[in-house]
Amino acid sequence: MAIEWSAAAREFHLRNDQVSYVIRVLENGSLGHVYFGATLAEGKSYGHLVPGEFYGFSNRLGQPVPLEFPTGGTGDYRIPALTVELPDGSGAVELRYKSHRILPGKAGLPGLPSTYVDLGLEAETLEITVADHVAQIEVRLLYTIYRDRPLVVREARIVNSGPSPVIVRGAMSASLDLPDAGWEFVSLSGEWARECHVERLALRPGRQSVSSTRGASGHQHNPFVALTRPSTTEEHGEAYGFSLVYSGNFLLEAEVDSFGTTRVRAGINPDGFSWLLGPGAEFVTPEVVLVFSAGGLGELSDAYHCLFRERLASGPWRDRVRPIVINNWEATYFNFDEPKLLAIASAAHDLGIELFVLDDGWFGRRNDDTTSLGDWQVNLSKLPGGLDSLARKVEDIGMRFGIWIEPEMVSRHSDLFAQHPEWAIGIPTRPRTEGRNQYVLDMSRPEVVNHLFGVVSQILGSAPIAYVKWDMNRNITEPYSPTLPAWRQGEFMHRYILGVYSLYERLTRAFPEVLFESCAGGGGRFDPGMLAFAPQAWTSDDTDAIERLRIQWGTSLPYPLSSMSAHVSAVPNHQVGRVTPLATRAAVAFFGVFGYELDPTTLSVEERADVADQVAFYKQWRDLLQRGRFLRLRSPFEGDRDETAWMTVARDGRSAVVGHYRILSRPNPGPQRLRLRGLDPTAAYRVSTWPSAGQVAAGPAIPVVLGGDELMSAGLVLESNRASAERGDFRARLYVLEAT
Numbered sequence: 001m002a003i004e005w006s007a008a009a010r011e012f013h014l015r016n017d018q019v020s021y022v023i024r025v026l027e028n029g030s031l032g033h034v035y036f037g038a039t040l041a042e043g044k045s046y047g048h049l050v051p052g053e054f055y056g057f058s059n060r061l062g063q064p065v066p067l068e069f070p071t072g073g074t075g076d077y078r079i080p081a082l083t084v085e086l087p088d089g090s091g092a093v094e095l096r097y098k099s100h101r102i103l104p105g106k107a108g109l110p111g112l113p114s115t116y117v118d119l120g121l122e123a124e125t126l127e128i129t130v131a132d133h134v135a136q137i138e139v140r141l142l143y144t145i146y147r148d149r150p151l152v153v154r155e156a157r158i159v160n161s162g163p164s165p166v167i168v169r170g171a172m173s174a175s176l177d178l179p180d181a182g183w184e185f186v187s188l189s190g191e192w193a194r195e196c197h198v199e200r201l202a203l204r205p206g207r208q209s210v211s212s213t214r215g216a217s218g219h220q221h222n223p224f225v226a227l228t229r230p231s232t233t234e235e236h237g238e239a240y241g242f243s244l245v246y247s248g249n250f251l252l253e254a255e256v257d258s259f260g261t262t263r264v265r266a267g268i269n270p271d272g273f274s275w276l277l278g279p280g281a282e283f284v285t286p287e288v289v290l291v292f293s294a295g296g297l298g299e300l301s302d303a304y305h306c307l308f309r310e311r312l313a314s315g316p317w318r319d320r321v322r323p324i325v326i327n328n329w330e331a332t333y334f335n336f337d338e339p340k341l342l343a344i345a346s347a348a349h350d351l352g353i354e355l356f357v358l359d360d361g362w363f364g365r366r367n368d369d370t371t372s373l374g375d376w377q378v379n380l381s382k383l384p385g386g387l388d389s390l391a392r393k394v395e396d397i398g399m400r401f402g403i404w405i406e407p408e409m410v411s412r413h414s415d416l417f418a419q420h421p422e423w424a425i426g427i428p429t430r431p432r433t434e435g436r437n438q439y440v441l442d443m444s445r446p447e448v449v450n451h452l453f454g455v456v457s458q459i460l461g462s463a464p465i466a467y468v469k470w471d472m473n474r475n476i477t478e479p480y481s482p483t484l485p486a487w488r489q490g491e492f493m494h495r496y497i498l499g500v501y502s503l504y505e506r507l508t509r510a511f512p513e514v515l516f517e518s519c520a521g522g523g524g525r526f527d528p529g530m531l532a533f534a535p536q537a538w539t540s541d542d543t544d545a546i547e548r549l550r551i552q553w554g555t556s557l558p559y560p561l562s563s564m565s566a567h568v569s570a571v572p573n574h575q576v577g578r579v580t581p582l583a584t585r586a587a588v589a590f591f592g593v594f595g596y597e598l599d600p601t602t603l604s605v606e607e608r609a610d611v612a613d614q615v616a617f618y619k620q621w622r623d624l625l626q627r628g629r630f631l632r633l634r635s636p637f638e639g640d641r642d643e644t645a646w647m648t649v650a651r652d653g654r655s656a657v658v659g660h661y662r663i664l665s666r667p668n669p670g671p672q673r674l675r676l677r678g679l680d681p682t683a684a685y686r687v688s689t690w691p692s693a694g695q696v697a698a699g700p701a702i703p704v705v706l707g708g709d710e711l712m713s714a715g716l717v718l719e720s721n722r723a724s725a726e727r728g729d730f731r732a733r734l735y736v737l738e739a740t
């Protein structure tokens, strides 16, 4: 890995064995983008790749000169990276190279989550300063390249170097120009209970984007997109990934211009945003992770998985396998007392489950969702001994104890709202819109963050609490803070999320042993910003195994299995009413951070035996499932959408767990094979199936030892549903491979 600077060619080349990123100072001083893709030879100039440089950019209005951080108003009409309003009301900016530094390692971002280095030598950072002397604006562009990852991490810092305030109206983290438009735009879109469905559409002239204006990244679009060739598959072909390390309003946008080139920009959504930059002040954008893969979406995902697991997640839980939890939400909703909870914990412990999570309803007068958010005192009529007594009883049973909180919220019917109505977000002249009967607290106010830090610290210090599920169940309306002057209200949404990050940062620092799980009505804030503090997230409120195939498949494009909580729940499923076999529910949830969301005291003897078997299976393969290489094999979004297959293979290729799922049963099916990936072609694997005889019929009579070459080239022979015991909808079969 190295960052080369050629003074003669005026070129930077960030390079490792997997990718190159080349930047050139153009003749007029603009910072030109030359190349991002597979590694190029070092010590050479690539400046001739920049078209039109010889004409001088600003004399060629609208020409597609590729630029690193484009601005508007001086002849480039494509989507800009920076939009400002200068003291005279004008907005034209032309940034020119000023200086650069090459630094070992990677620094953190003030107030924002970021990827990091453990050892200085594993990455290098290039900082280029560009400036406009007329506008008196400087921009510091930061690029980090790791030694052994196919990616570049970018961010930008906008500095007002003039004597008067400037308004930043849009500041992207990165802009990337690509020389053609033969790409498809892959995004993860959906809604509550159906997050991260994969959308893939060819780029067309004009703009295509995903974004949020909700104050959270949102259920509707994840802050991740990929550009793929039409021929790109999981295994083959080019793919670029853009993943924004941010949890608030975001924009990921591609524009195909009239010359057939593509520009992608990623950053805070300029819609509704502005930031007043006083003299000398700096605005820091969140960072964006740009991955290039020539090996399809599978390789792209693996790059994100490794980075997010190893250098975004932090604290002691980064490297620990995660406990199997039982959560009482779908078992009891708000209707519980201590004996009921202890009965659930005790039955769960008997089945091998390791941690009991007390979900919503343990505080204030909260017997439904109309009241008490903000009043974080235990409800003594439900839990007479308090949290400490309950937690210790759970520990006596042999389990760890965790709780649910929703600190950013307040109910209209709460003591907190009665005391501090001004802390709830709203515009004084308008009624506040309620969502789930609650308001959002103004996290842009330091006193609110301080209050919440005190309250949550007190809870965490009051009992042996090992885990926290931090929920967030509604989006922001009437965005406004009376603490900001009128001309700074455009800062509110970003200041809100900075307040959330500050609370997370203080709590995770004060309680490093607590495992935090983020949640926003399921996957409404499943993003890299949250993963920096909470290494796992509740993937979706939809716990139906069949719905989860699509949700978990899509979520896995950027996010590792170690970040995706997945629970087995009761049937008929509470979200869709579907009845699926218990084994299928487990076989889907195994590919995530496994747990249960049901009442184990109501299980039959057979079901209890099955759950105990599932827990034992997950414990045996947990390390592989949480930290192995996840490979998607058959997509629930393609073909007849009736089948899904995926696998997790150990990094050394010595073991793997393969999941194959058939949604609807087929009459008279033909023979089928499933080609596996990531195995050692020279190894022989012992193949066994799960569930074993007893839960459903035993697996097919496949030979027990098969070669890695055969499994990858010819494929694994799948059992068909000709056998009567295999018939029926919603079937799953796991195949476990162990090298002999």
Ligand code: DGJ
Pocket: 329, 359, 360, 404, 471, 473, 519, 520, 521, 522, 538, 540, 541
């Ligand atoms: C939404 C979450 O996603 C659920 O799992 C549960 O915690 C409820 N909130 C509780 O109100």
